[in-house]
Amino acid sequence: MLRYGLTAKKKLGQNFLIDAHVCEKILKAADVQEGDVVLEIGPGIGSLTQGILERAGEAGQVVAVELDKQLVGVLGDLFGSRENFSLVQDDILRVDLAAILPPRRDVKVVANLPYYITTPVILSLLESPLSIRSITIMLQKEVAQRMAAKPGTKDYGSLTLAVQYHAKVSVAANVPVNCFLPRPGVDSAVAHLEILNKPPVDVDREIFFRIIHGAFGQRRKTLLNALFAAGFGENKEQLAAAIESCGLSPSVRGEALGMEEFARLAEALGDLHKL
Ligand code: SAM
Numbered sequence: 001m002l003r004y005g006l007t008a009k010k011k012l013g014q015n016f017l018i019d020a021h022v023c024e025k026i027l028k029a030a031d032v033q034e035g036d037v038v039l040e041i042g043p044g045i046g047s048l049t050q051g052i053l054e055r056a057g058e059a060g061q062v063v064a065v066e067l068d069k070q071l072v073g074v075l076g077d078l079f080g081s082r083e084n085f086s087l088v089q090d091d092i093l094r095v096d097l098a099a100i101l102p103p104r105r106d107v108k109v110v111a112n113l114p115y116y117i118t119t120p121v122i123l124s125l126l127e128s129p130l131s132i133r134s135i136t137i138m139l140q141k142e143v144a145q146r147m148a149a150k151p152g153t154k155d156y157g158s159l160t161l162a163v164q165y166h167a168k169v170s171v172a173a174n175v176p177v178n179c180f181l182p183r184p185g186v187d188s189a190v191a192h193l194e195i196l197n198k199p200p201v202d203v204d205r206e207i208f209f210r211i212i213h214g215a216f217g218q219r220r221k222t223l224l225n226a227l228f229a230a231g232f233g234e235n236k237e238q239l240a241a242a243i244e245s246c247g248l249s250p251s252v253r254g255e256a257l258g259m260e261e262f263a264r265l266a267e268a269l270g271d272l273h274k275l
Pocket residue numbers: 012013014015016017018041042043044045046047048065066067068071090091092093111112113114117
């Protein structure tokens with residue numbers, strides 16, 4: 001950064017990784033193999049890029065998307081001569097990924113992005129028609145815990161289910177603030193999302209996620225009251241009967257229910273939603 005006269009731009013969430021052990025843990029979790037196609041989002045000054053390029057090898061392809069024009073210049077100097085590297089200066093929330101990635105190839109994603117865009121980026125990657133195999137991403141620690149949470153815990157909620165509907169989630173490393181330059185204000189963690197071949201439950205997705213948002217929108221309410229407030233059922237008796245038909249108590253709280261139980265509710269409550 002000194003050589004290029006650069007300072008970190010706060011508005012682009014630039015906290016660069018300066019700890020080799022953490023870089024190694026991320027690369028290990030991402031499991032980049034010879035010949036892989038890797039999408040790196042927010043490569044910064046290349047702390048992870050070097051290792052990704054080495055692991056993907058000459059047969060692989062690394063596509064990096066970086067928003068900051070100055071950093072694109074630096075990355076071009078560092079890695080521009082490598083045939084297996086392409087660099088795109090764009091906003092990851094706007095770029096057409098299908099146009100910059102090689103067609104019909106599985107993709108592993110590695111990202112360390114500003115924390116205010118990590119959740120929308122993950123959700124849009126999970127919903128995208130691209131063939132994404134895994135996402136290994138630095139997150140605010142609490143967000144990583146929410147994505148990996150189990151039912152009945154305080155971290156469990158609609159984000160957990162939105163992510164676990166598509167992926168098996170693990171926390172690969174906890175990363176303290178001193179691993180970055182400059183130091184961020186919050187602790188971080190690396191989450192690894194292994195994308196599932198198909199969702200773990202076979203449901204009408206719209207109803208399924210409406211139920212989940214209804215149940216967690218009002219966390220302190222019973223399932224009956226939360227879902228009634230979210231527009232399910234003509235009256236509470238009808239809704240209570242439908243909930244009981246799933247083998248659940250209407251007085252249970254949403255946070256106690258696993259994916260399977262929400263799937264049963266989606267089956268039973270599909271016709272009860274007032275649009
Ligand atoms: N990966 C590097 C590392 O680990 O040191 C940099 C991480 S830094 C937290 C985030 C990087 O994402 C910065 O280089 C920043 O310029 C870039 N960035 C910020 N917003 C972006 C966006 N919308 N699209 C692509 N890159 C973005």
